[in-house]
Amino acid sequence: MLPEPYRLHxxxxxxxxxxxxxxxxxxxLVVHALVRxxxxxxxxxxxxxDPATVGSLVRIGGPRFGLIVSKAVGSAVxxxxxxxxxxxxxxxxxxxxxxxxxxxIRALPGAAAADSDELLRQLRGALRxxxxxxxxxxxxxxxxxx
Numbered sequence: 001m002l003p004e005p006y007r008l009h010x011x012x013x014x015x016x017x018x019x020x021x022x023x024x025x026x027x028x029l030v031v032h033a034l035v036r037x038x039x040x041x042x043x044x045x046x047x048x049x050d051p052a053t054v055g056s057l058v059r060i061g062g063p064r065f066g067l068i069v070s071k072a073v074g075s076a077v078x079x080x081x082x083x084x085x086x087x088x089x090x091x092x093x094x095x096x097x098x099x100x101x102x103x104x105i106r107a108l109p110g111a112a113a114a115d116s117d118e119l120l121r122q123l124r125g126a127l128r129x130x131x132x133x134x135x136x137x138x139x140x141x142x143x144x145x146x
Contacts, residue, residue, distance in 0.1 A: 008066030
């Protein structure tokens with residue numbers, strides 16, 4: 001289960017991550033990632049050069065994840081199963097990511113048939129390729145990179 005502080009909830013957060021972030025496609029996933037703080041987002045009443053507002057946004061938790069699992073993936077049962085598996089994988093990668101990162105994972109139709117280890121390998125490989133994730137130290141991976 002992915003704890004609440006690590007989830008994207010608002011449409012604006014999803015849109016910002018997909019539109020402004022980096023994107024990389026894999027066979028069964030498309031990963032969008034945005035490191036907040038470097039995209040120039042400033043509130044409506046704040047000036048970017050005002051020292052009082054620089055770093056004034058307090059963030060609790062670590063990286064935030066959002067999932068997009070469309071009807072192209074399968075029936076409702078299949079989509080929910082894919083989403084549960086992806087949330088579990090996100091929980092495994094929290095320690096490998098900077099806290100100021102927003103990540104949106106779009107499941108492609110092949111994700112329904114792919115096994116969890118393969119999806120996790122694709123997710124970690126995509127995050128490393130984007131330059132966001134550190135090298136994983138998972139004993140199950142045998143120390144190899146994908």
